Amino acid sequence: MHKKTKVLHIAQAAGGVDRYLQSLLKYFDREKFENVLVCSNDFAEKDYKNIVDKFIVVKMQREISAKADLSAIKSVRKIIKNEKPDIVYVHSSKAGAIGRIADFGIKNKVVYNPHGWAFNMDCGNKKKLMYRMIEKFLSPLTNEFVCISDAEKVSAQENKITKDKKLNVILNGIDIENCEKQLAKSVTRESLGIKEDAFVIGQVGRLSLQKSPDIFIQSAVKVKEKIKNAHFVLVGDGDMKEEVLSYAREKGIENSLTITGWVDNPLSYVGLFDIATLLSRWEGFGLVLPEYMLAKKPIV
Template identity: 55%
Template sequence: MNKRIRVLHVAEAAGGVERYLQTLFKYSDKKQVENILVCSQNYDYKKMKSLADRVIVLKMAHQIDPSADIKVEKTLRRIIKQLKPDIVYAHSSKAGALARIADLGLKNKVIYNPHGWAFNMQQSAKKKEMYKWVEKILAHFCDKIICISDAEKESALREKICKPEKLQVIYNGVDLEEIKNTIPKTRAELQIPEDAFVVGMVGRLSKQKAPDIFVKAAKLIKDKIPNAYFLMVGDGELRDQVEEMIHKFDLDSSFLITGWIDNPTAYMKVMNVGCLLSRWEGFGLVLPEYMACKVPIVATNVDAIPNIIEDGNNGLLVAKDNYEACALAVQRIYSDAYLKDKISNIGKNIVNEKYYIEKVNANTLAMYCSVCKE
């Protein structure tokens, strides 16, 4: 192409979406793509500014707020008209709605990545139905919908969100070079006993990630493995509730909650087992990160997770909300050195072959070029 493809990314949700964008921008071919980011106030502006060509911060509400949302849409439309991007790329449900409405009638191409369908979340049937209809209506106003897993595409086809040809799967990927070069936290600096068997969980302390199930499993694990220690990397709205449960189970001296941190893989490298006990999950970026760190995985058998984890091969799968099964799976890994090594080695091979960021960027660039030619 004679000129760079100008892509205006719109993102409201932080967390996993923010990490996705960081790695996408870091490995983007700057000779071919100009990345401009419009993000919410929850993003790390300085970090994003060092990776994107330009960053614009807009105050966005995570929940539906008609008056605030209309203001954001008007501002977004003004930005799109001013910058004239070739592509508007909207990330997650809220930004996906705002950007597609703001872009109505304009001549650029529009791509949408839900990063996990809102209608797959654990919520009332009425809300699920509402989200389905919103997605079906707004699907008419974009050129391509990117699914981050095969399960996401299957969900869209099952619910008839759009025509099959509008859907494209581009798996999430991780920065293997950065993970390799990340210096692990030491047990001494985290005040974890050197002989501890560390069971970890990386993720937001929210209903989706089921930190309550992790704590209930921890109680059972501690009864069977006296030197077990539990590491929760993250923060969230359920932190107070989680801390109350930890205290109730008399696990205070065997638990560390780090709060938000910039380098979760430095903490993963301390773990003997890594858990992802989500109640719903569009992909679960932490899974390939665990695999890259050679951390054996225990995860729930929901949504996209079984697309990534084959039970008994590169991890162990348990039923959603089943803390007893989780505890038993951790105990299996603890007592079976062969299983532990098998899971670790196969997981490392899979992530090296399938879930690396350079592959994500190559597929994304090809998709940009294809969309712009249409």
Template identity: 30%
Template sequence: MDKIGGAQKHVEALAIKLKQDAHEVTIVTGHYDPSLWRFQEEKIDVISIPAMQREIHLKKDLQTFWQLRTEFKKIKPDIIAAHSSKAGAIGRVVGRLLRIPTVFTAHSWSFTEGVPHKKKMVYRRMEKSVQPLTAKIITVSEYDRKLALTKKIAPAQKMLTIHNGIDQIEKQVAPNREKQEHPLIVMVARFEVPKRQDLLLEALAELSDIPWHLQLIGDGSLRPNLEQFIATKGLTDRVSFLGNQLDVASLLEESHLFVLLSDWEGLPISIIEAMRAGLPIIATNVGGVNELVSDNENGFLINRDDKDLLKNRLKQLLMDKNSRQKMGDASERRFLRDFTFLPMYQKTLFVYEQAVSKSVKKGD
């Protein structure tokens, strides 16, 4: 949790609400930047295990295993809620050894479409091997649940979809949108694989004859190359790199159009945040994105790497204020109907309670 991402935001929101509802919560993570999260002010304990990292690394993974085992023996949790492929796998092994039920939330399978073939094969085998150690698997999209069934990762009765949800906020009345001289585009994403800020910048560089300004929120290792690309294209005054931002909601409320381009996804919280802000969406049709965005209704879906269609859709919305308004209104209605926080939280808590109850009955 040293970077802001959808899975991390999901964990933070669940942890805070669980704590507010008088449950005892401890976060165990790899690298941790406390300035990005509200755990300290909510008095939620955080244990950082730096050896825990995304990539497979035998020595560090063994260190993580032993450190997790030591921490779980101290904490004696009723349940382990595991997130992300690697931490999820090691956490489930430790949970079984200590006879603690584990619920795994798949935010996007590491064998999903778009992931390199070799990595897909490794993670698919890994998920199959730890599946028997799992009390329940939550997928954040129907796409991911069906993919796991197709790949025979787990039986149907062990999996269920709980769509991501976020809190409603009191909206300002069209705060600064009307004051903006040019349509303001925003993309919120880490500058890391699988995000594709590069494709958006390439498309916009070819639309320099129409008015627009772009804000890129997030940080990561790919950012310096893209800053250089913008300088080369002479677009420095039209693209703002804002880095990590804690108050993304205010920035979205001042924007006119949200874009998220990725090679793969689960169910992006950044799109849900944009829907809450009443924005039209342009997004890559990967993972569960089409469960959020209906093409021609609250935005446009494009295929991976289809720069020509991306340019057309960008131009269409940049030049047509009425379409932006109509699609933005549809986004907000869909958010209020299907993607608010409380239903997601209640369904998730019910899964946790069931897992604990079954464990008690079995005498684990």
């Protein structure tokens, strides 16, 4: 019997990485590959039922913390030694650092997908320099890089992150079958208390600095002055939720705003939109954009 190739995936950040992994793993050939997912507790095991052979949760956090990160590295190293994978595939910058350091000296083939370089984030110059230095330092521990766009490859080249021969562009895709299932079960305006004649402007994404929910609600106030029946929908949740709600109350448009919180079927809400937005301060690749396109929505 042919031996399966064992791939150990490591991921800390949920959101886009979570969706990327679900669609990637769904279409892996189970006859040829064995997939093990090592992830933070931001991931839900039910989402990976029947698409991974093992689901292992490790304490990993987004923020840099010497104590927490060292503990995560030790845990991941132990798993790598136990699982003996053929390939270690690390996703996004935090898991990318933890996984590559954890594998040091074990000498597996290591593949790294940054899902958008951390040094391209909207942050201070010192932080950007630190992220660049980390990427350069860890480059020798990486066999192959997966860039999710041509721009991401160019950015790596311009910042001299690694040798050109290690950089591979594999464009992101979306799971059309899953998207169409969600779109077929569109949420009704009535269920959300939105008037049938409302002009709905919506955005799918975390309510965090990257996705600019502050810009969304500031824009909403201006739009409301011109379009009296406008209604605004944010599909998601996050640390800026209260800031958005507070601004909406201050400007008197809280009754024209719906925040859904986390949902399992975000595209079911896109059916409500007259206009779909993505106002990110930075993106590797906004997966929701081709999903909006599939839903035939005009995009800002």
